[in-house]
Amino acid sequence: MSLPQPLPRVPSLEEIVPMMSRIINAHNAIRELILKTVTPITATFDNVLLPLAQVENNIQGELGMIYMLQYGSPSLATQAAFDEARKLYLEAEASWKADVSFFRLLQAASAKPDFHKLDMESQHLMEKKLLEYKHAGHGIPEDVELEKYRELEMKIAGLEMQFQQNISRETGGVWFSTQELDGVPEDELAKWIDDGPEGEETTNGHQRKKFVPFANGGTLAVLTYANSPETRKKMFLADNLKLKDNKSIFEEIVTRRARKAQMLKHNTHAEFRIESRMVKTTEWVKVFLDGLRETLCGHGRDEIGALQCRRLEDLANQQNPDPSVGFPPWDKRYYERVLQQEFEVDQLKISEFFPLESTATRMLDIFGSVLGLRFDPIPAEDLTQDVIWHDTVECFSVWDGKDDGFIGYLYFDLLWRENKYRGNQSVNIQCGYLRPDGTRQYPSTILMCSFPTATPTSCALLKHHQVVTLFHEMGHGIHDLLAKTKYTHFHGYRLPPDFGEMPSTMLENYCWREDVLHGLSCHFTALNDNYLAEWQKQHPDQPNPPTKIPEILVKPLIKHRYSNRGLYHLYQLSISIFDLQLHSLSTESDIANLNVQKMWYDLREEIEGMDFSECRDGFAFGTFTHLTAGYDVCYYSYLCCTAMAQDVFLSVFSDDPFNTDVWDKYRRGILECGGSPKDLLRTLESFLGRPPNMNALAESMTRAKEERQS
Structure with missing residues (x-):
């Protein structure tokens, strides 16, 4: 065609x-x-x-x-x-x-x-x-002030770009001996460079070392798998100290934002930014976040308590007394994994069934079935240097299965590489719009992610949380492709983020269904005979793994879906409150006395319940891309959209998740509208037939806790 x-x-x-x-x-x-x-x-x-x-x-x-x-x-x-x-x-x-x-x-x-x-x-x-x-400053009475305002805008934009570039070009890491890295999977170790050939000792007689980068999943792997608490602590604190230069840049951005808002006669930058959000008032955000604080902190305390009990058991067995006051943040991922294993949730084994490329392709099949879409791969020979920007990029033409109507192009750019954006996002290249002659320009969008690269003996594999992330970002891409607006200004997810995250967040529920995980799965050894041969070497006398993920791995994962979910949402809550407080500076004294570092660690300790006392000289906020990439006074969007998404899924999709009639109504009533409706809450209300339940997130957490205890 x-x-x-x-x-x-x-x-x-x-x-x-x-x-x-x-x-x-x-x-x-x-x-x-x-x-x-x-x-x-x-x-x-x-x-x-x-x-x-x-x-x-x-x-x-x-x-x-x-x-x-x-x-x-x-x-x-x-x-x-x-x-x-x-x-x-x-x-x-x-x-x-101007x-x-x-x-x-x-x-x-x-x-x-x-x-x-x-x-x-x-x-x-x-x-x-x-x-x-x-x-842009219209309403400022004097030309002199208007010129100052515009200079301030340009300065802020330049600082934001510098902040982002520092993150994308960061190349730090830590050298560890192989003994220090005990527990880290071989596939992860194989990605990291050595200071000498296999088996060779260094000149000082110590073991051969590995350089573990902060990027490309290095910090995450060490914090999740390293058995030594000292190794985890060393990695966390080193990562926490990176990008020191971003501290002063960020503080300057925040103070300049505050002054810019005041020039427009707003009390705060938060008041200024909220005008372009869905909810329109900072008071709404504050009430919403305070409500979550009351309901989620209890869940978080219970989860931290369980992690701490398990940690103290380990320390007692190692005859290593606990020197800290509370639970340290460098042990969070490790003991979350330990508890998951005790629940018989083995993330490493689960990841073997989710090779990145085949999982992404199977996700397209799900979207194709519920929305009536077809994704045709563009042949590799047609993806020349003038239409792709890297040789790992793939592209699909997207069609409406009902009438063979063309919809647009979807690109996959999924792997980490040097100098690439370090997060996961959907990036629009071409918006759709209506031409004057009534014909339509079709959209093109990219899933631009930074999943860890393949190892020498296998392909890139996704942990379950990465499967969820990929499905979320693909949801943004599909939203972008299906929008049908007159103007590019409203195309796709070009809408306020406190609504725009809802459709993709709703989709995350599908990644916790046994039928979906079974359909997405394919053990990596089934993709390549060399992968199978290497697996057989590492697992002698064991039968070959099944192609599809077995029930024994999936059922515990789903049963314990909400395990540590409170801590996950408390992290989002602490950053959301940080974002709102940071951008609510209203006096010259507030601005002059700003201490971003103290505010960041105070709030994280207070909300998340961990002991950050040894981390307070760090610059973790300097690695946080959202607040300098358009999400200032907007990080609450993730919690807001999760609440709406839970409401939509539970009330509309959960009983019959693959009902194509329901999906067609959702496509016409939500996805195709893009950002064109003036009142997005009313649009959602029209789809639901009632006002959205903004307590749905907290209610689902409480219900899951009661089910576990019964």
Whole structure:
């Protein structure tokens, strides 16, 4: 079947800055034409905002590709070109938003009687555009103050980019002897470099050592598997001290944000940012978080108590008294795993059934079955250097199975590599939109993740929590592909994050079903004869593993789904409260006395119940990407969306999770709308037939606890 739209083209290093210049020129040309031909008296939506929106639609794909390169390009030279291009765009954007004449045309057009006869998406676009201008400083009375405001905006943007680049280019780690790494699986050890050949001692007579990087799953592996508490502590504290330079950058960002908000006559940055969120008031967020604090802290205390009991047993058996006051954070993952094993949950064995590539492909089959989609792989020979940015990238054309209608392109860029974004996310390259002739531009989106790479003897394998993460991010990608909006501004998950995370979070429930895990599974040895031969060497006299994950591994995992879930949500809660408090500085004294380091560790200790006393000289907040990548005054979104997602799943999907009629209603009523509805809570209410239950998260936790105790 021929493709109705070519794959988006990746610009070369030399093309990035000229391409950005063309994008800027296209904006400038339409703005100049509008200002030349329209006055406040003649201004309407059709002659002011519509032409601008059409240009934004037309150029968004090229702009999206340029911005993608900051995350995905392995080339530092390309990333440097992006930095230059981004600076040009930010400067141009600042100049556009500084144009008071254009702002007055928008105001005049929105005040015309016919404005309210427009479709709701067009009205919403005007409201969003006016809010952008307000946030750009319109309303500040004096030109001098406006210029200071814009300088402040540019400075903050530059600091945020520097913060993110420091994270993506961090290369630290710790040298450990093989004895210190006792307990860490061989597959993990094989990924790390040695200081000498196999079996050779170093010059000082000590054992051969391994360099364990903080990135690519190194810290996680040591904290989860190393039997030595000193090894875990050493790794945690070293990781905690990385990226010291980000401390001063982050503090400067926060103080500048506070001053910027005050210039716009907002009391705080939180008050400023909440205007563009779903919930609209910081008081709503505070009440919501306080409610979770009351209900979740009890769960967390019980979970910490269970971990501490198990830890103290180990220390007594080792005749090693506990020197600390409370439970140290470097032992959390290790004892969570120990307790899981006592529940007969073996994450290592489970991971053998979830090779990354085959698991991702099988996830597509699930989305295909419930939503009536088809994913056709683009042949490798068609994925030339001008359409992919790295040779590990895969691509699928996506079709509607009912009518063979083309939907768009989905890319997989799933593995960690040097200089790549260190988190897991869905990245849009090309938004969908409606052209003036009524035809549709189709979207292209990427699952850009950073899962640990393969070992010499096997492929990349996913722990169960990574299976959940991949399914979550794929949900974002599917949401992006299925949206059908008029304007790129509202496409896909271009909506407030305190709603946008809900659809993907709802999907996480599927990863705790036996039928889904069975369908996703395929033991890695079934993929390659060499993998099987190596497995047989390591497991002599054992029968070959089954292809599909057996019940004996799945049932305990599902039974103990909520084991340590309270601690997981308390981590989210402590960061959410940190985010809100940090951005609620309202006086010069508050700003001048800001101590981000103290606030971070105080809140984590208070909320999560662990003893951070030996960690307080660290900079863990300097590794936290969200608060400098658009999620400032927004981290609460994960908890907010989890509550809504639990409500949606339990009340709509849980009884018949694969009902295609229900999924079709969800597709039309939620996914296809993107961010176009003005009132997203009302949209959800319309889908549910009632207001959403924001207590659903706490209620599900309590119900699970009661079931375990009965």
